[in-house]
Amino acid sequence: MRIEDHPILGKTERRERITLKVDGxxxxxxxxxxxxxxxxxxxxxxxxxxxxxxxxxxxxCALGRCTDCMMIVNGQPNVRTCVTPARDGMVIQxxxxxxxxxxxxxxxxxxx
Amino acid sequence: MGKSEIYVVGxxxxxxxxxxxxxxxxxxxxxxxxxxxxxxxxxxQIHKFFGSGVHRAGTRGVQIGRDLxxxxxxxxxxxxxxxxxxxxxxxxxxxLICGDHTEEPASPIIILATGASENALAFPGWTLPGVMGxxxxxxxxxxxxxxxxxxxxxxxxxxxxxxxxxxxxxxxADVAAIVEGLPYIGGYGVHASKVRRAGVPIxxxxxxxxxxxxxxxxxxxxxxxDEKWQPVVDTEEVLEVDTICLAVGLxxxxxxxxxxxxxxxxxxxxxxxxxxxxxxxxxxxQGIYVAGDLAGIEEASTAMEEGRLAGLSAAExxxxxxxxxxxxxxxxxxERLAALRIGSFGGGRxxxxxxxLRATCKK
Amino acid sequence: xxxxxxxxxxxxxxxxxKEELEASPGYPNREALERGPIVVIECVQDIPCNPCEMACPxxxxxxxxxxxxxxxxxAEKCDGCGSCIPICPGQAIFRVDITYAEDKATVSxxxxxxxMPKKGDLVQGVNRAGEGVCEAExxxxxxxxxxxxxxxxxxxxxxxxxxxxxxIKRLKR
Numbered sequence: 001m002r003i004e005d006h007p008i009l010g011k012t013e014r015r016e017r018i019t020l021k022v023d024g025x026x027x028x029x030x031x032x033x034x035x036x037x038x039x040x041x042x043x044x045x046x047x048x049x050x051x052x053x054x055x056x057x058x059x060x061c062a063l064g065r066c067t068d069c070m071m072i073v074n075g076q077p078n079v080r081t082c083v084t085p086a087r088d089g090m091v092i093q094x095x096x097x098x099x100x101x102x103x104x105x106x107x108x109x110x111x112x
Numbered sequence: 113m114g115k116s117e118i119y120v121v122g123x124x125x126x127x128x129x130x131x132x133x134x135x136x137x138x139x140x141x142x143x144x145x146x147x148x149x150x151x152x153x154x155x156x157q158i159h160k161f162f163g164s165g166v167h168r169a170g171t172r173g174v175q176i177g178r179d180l181x182x183x184x185x186x187x188x189x190x191x192x193x194x195x196x197x198x199x200x201x202x203x204x205x206x207x208l209i210c211g212d213h214t215e216e217p218a219s220p221i222i223i224l225a226t227g228a229s230e231n232a233l234a235f236p237g238w239t240l241p242g243v244m245g246x247x248x249x250x251x252x253x254x255x256x257x258x259x260x261x262x263x264x265x266x267x268x269x270x271x272x273x274x275x276x277x278x279x280x281x282x283x284x285a286d287v288a289a290i291v292e293g294l295p296y297i298g299g300y301g302v303h304a305s306k307v308r309r310a311g312v313p314i315x316x317x318x319x320x321x322x323x324x325x326x327x328x329x330x331x332x333x334x335x336x337x338d339e340k341w342q343p344v345v346d347t348e349e350v351l352e353v354d355t356i357c358l359a360v361g362l363x364x365x366x367x368x369x370x371x372x373x374x375x376x377x378x379x380x381x382x383x384x385x386x387x388x389x390x391x392x393x394x395x396x397x398q399g400i401y402v403a404g405d406l407a408g409i410e411e412a413s414t415a416m417e418e419g420r421l422a423g424l425s426a427a428e429x430x431x432x433x434x435x436x437x438x439x440x441x442x443x444x445x446x447e448r449l450a451a452l453r454i455g456s457f458g459g460g461r462x463x464x465x466x467x468x469l470r471a472t473c474k475k
Numbered sequence: 476x477x478x479x480x481x482x483x484x485x486x487x488x489x490x491x492x493k494e495e496l497e498a499s500p501g502y503p504n505r506e507a508l509e510r511g512p513i514v515v516i517e518c519v520q521d522i523p524c525n526p527c528e529m530a531c532p533x534x535x536x537x538x539x540x541x542x543x544x545x546x547x548x549x550a551e552k553c554d555g556c557g558s559c560i561p562i563c564p565g566q567a568i569f570r571v572d573i574t575y576a577e578d579k580a581t582v583s584x585x586x587x588x589x590x591m592p593k594k595g596d597l598v599q600g601v602n603r604a605g606e607g608v609c610e611a612e613x614x615x616x617x618x619x620x621x622x623x624x625x626x627x628x629x630x631x632x633x634x635x636x637x638x639x640x641x642x643i644k645r646l647k648r
Binding site: 170295458 | 485486487488489518519520521524525526543564565566567587588601605606623624625641642644645648
C-alpha cells in the first residue's frame with residue numbers, strides 16, 4: 001500500500017508513471033523509485049526463493065546489504081531491488097536459487 | 113582538476129559534517145557514498161531532535177539532512193555517489209567501484225564515517241517475508257513511502273523501536289505491541305509515553321518465540337520471560353500481525369577499519385567492537401579518522417559533532433588551520449559533545465568513550 | 476497482555492506514575508490548576524533537552540545547565556499560552572483548564588496523525604494508556620506553519636478526567 005499523505009512528510013511527490021513486467025504481469029511504478037517499493041505497493045512480499053530449500057525471502061534490510069530482495073531484472077540475476085531504480089519496461093522475475101549468468105528458466109521450468 | 117586530499121567514506125550525518133568543516137577550512141574533500149543520495153539515516157528521521165539550540169533541538173532530522181547537503185555544496189565538497197568503497201589498502205589507498213568503473217585513489221587523509229548496521233534476532237520463522245529490521249521499516253515508510261504491512265509487532269523498546277513504532281502509526285499502519293526482553297524500557301520515557309497514548313502496549317520481559325505463516329508472516333507468537341530470559345510456561349500469546357520489526361540494536365560497520373588494521377576495543381555500551389580513537393577522532397593509524405556510529409553507536413547529534421572534530425583535525429593536519437584556531441574550534445565541539453553524554457542515557461557512553469581514548473596509541 | 480515489573484513507572488510501563496508526576500517540578504499543584512488554563516509538563520527523566528525553556532515567552536520554564544535537568548515549571552508565571560506544547564520533541568507538554576465550565580474542563584495536547592479532526596468533531600478522549608475514557612468535543616485545532624507539522628488540539632472532557640485525558644483515539648483514514 002502506498003502512503004499518499006503523511007502528517008509530517010505531506011503529500012508524496014510523484015514522478016512519471018511507468019510500467020514494470022513482473023513474472024509476466026504488468027505492475028505500475030514511478031520512474032526512479034526503488035523496484036522493491038513498487039513491488040511492495042502492488043502487494044508482493046516474496047521476492048525470491050533460496051537455492052537449497054526453496055524458502056521464500058522478502059525485503060529485510062532495505063538498504064542493499066542483506067540480499068534477501070534480489071530478483072532477476074532484464075535477464076540479470078542477483079539485482080538488489082531495494083536499491084535499484086525502476087525504469088519503464090523493466091522485466092522482473094522472481095529469482096529461484098543462485099542463477100549466475102543469463103537466466104533462461106522461468107519459475108515453472110525451474111520447479112518442474 | 114585538483115586531487116582530493118581528504119576522502120570521506122560515508123555521506124551520512126558524520127561524514128557530511130566532517131567534509132563541510134574540512135572544505136570550509138580550504139581542504140579538497142571528496143565524499144564517497146554507495147547510495148544515490150547522501151544523508152545516511154537523516155532523511156528517515158522525521159521526528160524532532162532533542163538536545164539544545166546548538167544541537168538544533170526541535171528540528172526534524174529530514175531538515176537537518178537538507179541543510180547539511182546544502183552546506184556541503186556551498187563549501188565545495190565533491191561527492192561520488194553510487195560508489196562503494198570496497199577496500200582500503202596500504203598507503204591509505206581506497207578501492208572504489210561505481211557501476212563498472214573501478215579506481216584506487218590514495219590520499220593523505222581518510223575519514224571513515226560508515227555508520228552502523230542493524231543487529232538481527234533469529235527465531236523460528238524469522239526468514240519469512242515480513243520480518244525485517246526496524247530501520248528497514250523506517251526506510252520503506254519514510255523514504256519509499258510504502259507500507260510493508262498493515263499490522264506489526266515491534267521487537268525492542270530502545271529509541272529505535274519506540275520511534276519506528278510511532279512512525280508506523282503516522283504512516284497508517286497498526287502496531288499490535290512492542291516486546292522488550294529487558295525488564296525495563298531502554299529508550300526515552302517520552303517516546304514510550306507517545307506510543308502508549310496511541311494504544312500500543314509495551315511488554316517488558318517479553319520476547320517473540322516464532323513467526324508463523326505459509327509464505328509470509330501471518331502471526332507472531334510472543335511470551336513472557338523469567339529473570340533467566342527463559343520463556344515462562346503458559347504465557348504464550350498469538351498476535352495477528354503481517355510484519356515483525358527487529359529493533360535489537362546496532363553495530364558499527366567497521367569492515368574498512370578492520371581491513372586497514374585499526375586497533376579495536378570491545379565496548380557493549382557503544383555497540384560492540386569499536387575502532388579506538390583519540391580526542392581528534394584519529395584512529396590508531398595516522399591519517400585515518402573515524403566518526404559517527406562507526407566510532408560508537410550514539411545518535412545523529414553526536415555523529416555530526418564527531419564529524420566536525422574529524423574534519424577540523426584533518427584540516428589542521430594538512431596545514432589549513434593553525435593549531436590555535438583548530439584547538440579553539442575543537443574545544444567548542446567537545447563541549448557540545450560532552451553536553452550530550454550525560455545523565456542516565458548518555459553517561460554510560462561518556463565512560464565508554466573515555467575507555468576508547470585510553471586504548472589509543474599511535475602507529 | 477500483562478505488564479510485568481516491580482516498579483510501575485515510566486521506565487517499566489512507558490507511563491509516568493502518579494507519584495512520578497506529582498514529584499516532578501513540571502507538574503502544577505491543585506491551587507495552580509484552579510486559577511485557570513495552565514501548562515502541565517510530564518517530563519520526568521534526565522534527557523538532554525531544553526527547547527521548552529527557550530519557547531516560553533514568560534520564562535515560566537527553566538532547565539538550566541546541564542540540560543539533562545528536568546524542566547522546572549513556575550506556575551505563577553504561566554498564562555496558559557501553550558507556546559511550549561508544539562515545541563517539545565517528546566510531546567510531553569499539555570495545557571489543562573479545569574475552570575472552563577461547571578462540569579467540563581479542556582485539555583490541549585500535541586497531535587501528529589492524519590486525518591486531523593476538525594472543530595466540532597466528537598471524538599474519544601484517551602488516557603495515558605491509550606484507553607478511551609470519555610467523549611471529547613474538539614474546540615480547536617491549531618496547525619500553523621511555525622508549529623512544524625505538530626498540531627495542538629483542544630478538547631472538552633468531563634472535569635474529573637482533566638488530569639487523565641492526554642490525547643484522542645486516532646480517526647480512521
